[in-house]
Amino acid sequence: MDENIECAKCxxxxxxxxxxxxxxxxxxxxxxxxxxxxxxxxxxxxxxxEFARQASIQEFECYMNLPEGMTPRxxxxxxxxxxxxxxxxxxxxxxxxxxxxxEAETLTTILENRGFDVVSICCKAGAIPKxxxxxxxxxxxxxxxxxxxxCNPITQAEILNNEGTExxxxxxxxxxxxxxxxxxxxxxxxxxxxxxxxxxHNPVMGLYLSGSYYRKLMxxxxxxx
Ligand code: SF4
Numbered sequence: 001m002d003e004n005i006e007c008a009k010c011x012x013x014x015x016x017x018x019x020x021x022x023x024x025x026x027x028x029x030x031x032x033x034x035x036x037x038x039x040x041x042x043x044x045x046x047x048x049x050e051f052a053r054q055a056s057i058q059e060f061e062c063y064m065n066l067p068e069g070m071t072p073r074x075x076x077x078x079x080x081x082x083x084x085x086x087x088x089x090x091x092x093x094x095x096x097x098x099x100x101x102x103e104a105e106t107l108t109t110i111l112e113n114r115g116f117d118v119v120s121i122c123c124k125a126g127a128i129p130k131x132x133x134x135x136x137x138x139x140x141x142x143x144x145x146x147x148x149x150x151c152n153p154i155t156q157a158e159i160l161n162n163e164g165t166e167x168x169x170x171x172x173x174x175x176x177x178x179x180x181x182x183x184x185x186x187x188x189x190x191x192x193x194x195x196x197x198x199x200x201h202n203p204v205m206g207l208y209l210s211g212s213y214y215r216k217l218m219x220x221x222x223x224x225x
Pocket of ligand 1: 011023026029
């Protein structure tokens with residue numbers, strides 16, 4: 001069995017350069033050449049090829065080489081609109097959390113102003129009670145005896161599939177609900193907003209603060225605790 005691949009702990013990062021065989025012993029650039037070559041053939045598929053090419057052009061266009069140094073220029077919402085336009089998409093889908101309905105509305109306006117046809121579907125669509133997926137009274141957020149509609153990411157995906165959206169945008173779906181939406185969406189998915197109830201949907205703050213105010217995130221505990 002190979003050692004775990006641990007790019008996240010790599011101090012060499014030679015994969016950025018031509019000397020890509022100088023990585024650590026568990027470097028996948030050295031040890032996974034067969035998978036790398038196999039994966040590369042996917043980029044030869046016409047639909048994938050153009051998607052990958054435009055994504056890289058999008059990445060390139062997000063920087064300005066100013067005299068004072070390289071400067072980023074596009075917020076992600078701008079990037080989403082630009083990339084969709086590059087790909088020639090006309091009809092976009094938004095899969096949003098009901099808690100971020102105002103953000104979904106603003107995004108809709110931004111995209112409609114750029115000429116896109118926008119379909120949006122909120123997580124509670126269908127109004128199916130949480131009991132349908134085995135949630136108990138004690139597991140309801142509002143408390144026992146209250147009606148709670150389940151988050152319904154598979155329905156969100158299937159409705160956007162039925163509407164024929166060409167590119168779907170996630171707006172604040174919960175952890176796991178987002179996974180199901182991405183799994184069932186036929187159109188490619190990008191994420192504009194990830195839900196973080198504590199850090200204003202900016203989860204990287206948890207990492208930035210894990211050495212100080214949120215040090216508790218670094219605690220060690222067994223998986224089965
Ligand atoms: S691919 Fe190799 S060189 Fe690049 S980060 Fe991973 S281990 Fe390091």
